[in-house]
Amino acid sequence: MVTLRALEPDDLEFLFQLENDPELWAASDVLPAPISRHALREYLRHAAASLAEVGQMRLIISANDGQPVGTLDLYDYSALHQRAGVGISVVKSARRQGYAQAALVWLLPYARQQLGLHQLYCTVAASNRASLRLFAKAGFRRVGVRHDWLRENTSTGWANAVELQFILRNDG
Secondary structure (H helix, E strand, C coil): CEEEEEECCHHHHHHHHHHHCCHHCCCCCCCCCCCCCCHHHHHHCCCCCHHHCCEEEEEECCCCCCCCCEEEEEEEEEECCEEEEEEEEECCHHHCCCCCCCCCHHHHHHHHHCCCCCCEEEECCCCHHHHHHHHHCCCEEEEEEEEEEEEECCCCEEEEEEEEEECCCCCC
């Protein structure tokens, strides 16, 4: 259903579209602002660095026809604790078509077998029901709530975040 692949220079326009989607900014830990093609070109120049070198890895989620539909990110990698955070972004036109779920199904054995990780985790806005369902369906367990953790455009200005975790056991 999907393939995951390394970033290529040809992904510039796709990343430009994805990174400049204001709907996705709330899920990020960076200040919400547009990003330039120049900055993305520089990012792509260094994207081949390994997870161990830079502490993060971004893969392109591609549909059957090879068209990119999203990204899967591993971040906050710890070699000592053998863990990494995981995030998924899918362009609006490709959401709710199973791409994110298929990417997670691919990621779990890869993270355990090829990357040697013991666990994955993610932080999801409590109001993001689609992402909470996605990670729960993949087997992530809810392990806590961080109150007023995320800055949002709400009446109070703050939102809770749900912490989820997946322990990568040898038996799957």
